[in-house]
Amino acid sequence: MDSLLQATSSGFLQVFTWPAFPLMMISIVIGFIIGILPGISAPTTLALMLPFTFNMKPAEAFAFLLGMLSVSIMFGDITSILFGVPGEPLSASVILDGHPMAKKGETGRAMGAVLTSSLIGAFIGAFVLAASIPLIRPVVLAFGSPEFFGMSLLGILFIAALSGGNMTKGVLMGAVGLMLSMVGMDPQSGIQRYTFGMLELWDGVKLVPVTVGLFGVGELVDLWVKQKSISEKRVGKIGGVWQGCKDAFAHWGLTVRCSLLGVFLGIIPGLGGISQWLSYAHSVQSAEDKSNFGKGDVRGVIGPGATMNAKEGGNLITTVAFGVPSSVTMAILLGAFLIQGLVPGPSMLTSKLDLTMSFVWVVIVSHVISVALSFLLINQMVRLTEIRSALILPGIVMLVLFGGFSEDNSLFSMVVTVISGFAGMLLVYLDWPRPPLILGLVLGKLIENNLFISYARYEFSFLLRPILLTMIIIGCMLAVAPYVQKLFAARLRVKEEFIVAEEG
């Protein structure tokens, strides 16, 4: 317990030291600007910023990245309120009541409510993250290589199952990601795998060019296709923010419940996408007078706002402790772990505990700062949405290309970025999910290492270790579930049709 307290204070200090704090401030501002600009989502923002962390120390890098992530998540909600268009495709439930509120002239109140509940949600998420460490530590320390091997595969399976409808395609993409991670010199035997004799591939397929390409290029093209700023109509002056702020406290119970819901859903890989919807449903369900929902009830804004930001706390728990991210953004953040030479798992909870605790502080501090900034500057910030996309496009194209290039300062990596970009567009067009691919690529080396150690120590009998066996069973159930469901649904439909036919 003592070490935990020590790590907490040391983590706090790490956030407020010289390069880390200003870097976090810069990232918050960047997050603000990119967050409110049309068409660029949180994963892309995060991917674009990865190259900037190459020269940073771990604490600085995560202050930079997590700070930005906090802001961009918050801004997804603000876009939803102002324009009735989801800032992030999967986090759209704030629109349901937020946008009607804006139409009624209560923009400020909706924003105040969402910002305050976000802040409370983030606090609770961060607190649960900190509090869970002593509980999770024994579990993680009891895990050996076989268990981590199983856990990582299970994580990919979860993301594949929940990230985009089609399970087969999702799992296949995860496998392709893993196969791509094998390109290059094999660490154990020195054999060159799949390099085509190209020197550039000896080191393997690089993470940053592929991530930036897969997520960035598609969005660039999308920006050009839509070719307009999100706000055709001017947003008027925003007032009444304090009223919304008070609302979030007036519905204290709802805010806390939805935050806890968010943390819980954040722990389960892949559920992040529907967490906001679940919390909206909970807001409706728990309200006594439901008549105003969908027409601008402030409670419909508070619940989802709290959940969205609390979720990141839960997300971080599994990412840090098991190396199993439960969302795309966390998968990209896991890439940052690799860039920093960090291995998620036991060391993050023992020798690197202070770094983990600094994450908690970054989440808290960056939220406080960005909420304060929002309150102060929101009227000016909203102007940014009037910028035409054509003016920001070249800059972002260059950032994407530079992002690829800077991985190892080679034009080859830049070309890899562009190729991944077009591959990403193809995947979107054909409805193959991208997140499992990235996760496979990120986790590949780690999984191979764990598999190799497991095999070296136990030969194939490692597969019979009880925890791993349980994971395999869960994995199989997860893999078969959609097909069984489909089968049952089909039977049910046949039966219904039969009944209808009989009656008709």
Place this chain on the structure above:
Amino acid sequence: MSRKKADLVFSIFIVLMLVWMVWDGRGWELKARLFPWTIGLPAIALALLQLGLAVRGVLKPEPQAEGGGAAAQPSRPIALEAAEAVPRSSGEAIVAAAVESAFGAGSAAAEEEELPAAMVRQRTLHMSVWILVFCLGVAVLGFKIGAALLSLAFMRFAAHEKWKLALAISLATYFFFYFVFDYSLNVPFPNGWLADWLGLDALDSYIMNPIVNALRG
């Protein structure tokens, strides 16, 4: 090529790739082969299943042609799907109604997607080509000057912005790359093929170096 046929081709590609990757590892010692085969062999089985599904998708006659075949519309289906995933409750009807009013016909979210398919295709192609041009331009001209000139070209010829605005933004782009990456972070930018071919330094260095030196005194 229809989307389903393209999906079939892609599925074939995945199968072939996985088979090749597994086959290529046959001569390796166990240490190097263990992981590729552990992942690759089950993946091939799964890829064949996917291939089967794709074949079925192509062979099965379409119930009714999708109107216009507009590009994937993420917001509405996802929103509705997610709303369906919401647990059954007394407030269910209210949630459904709210989702309908926020994402249904005529809402701001739905209007976002109202672009004709041909235009979407044309603009996608347009931007893809521009990205290739940017990539090539940076390789030929070097990073900083390439960034500036191509930004100018893009804003002027693709977006038809005013000269002044385009020029100002390209200059800003140049200085951003110069001061942030070159000057502060010391990123070793290549000089560009053109400069290499002419046997020169980075093209912009002839202008910028004297200025920076003069400023330093």
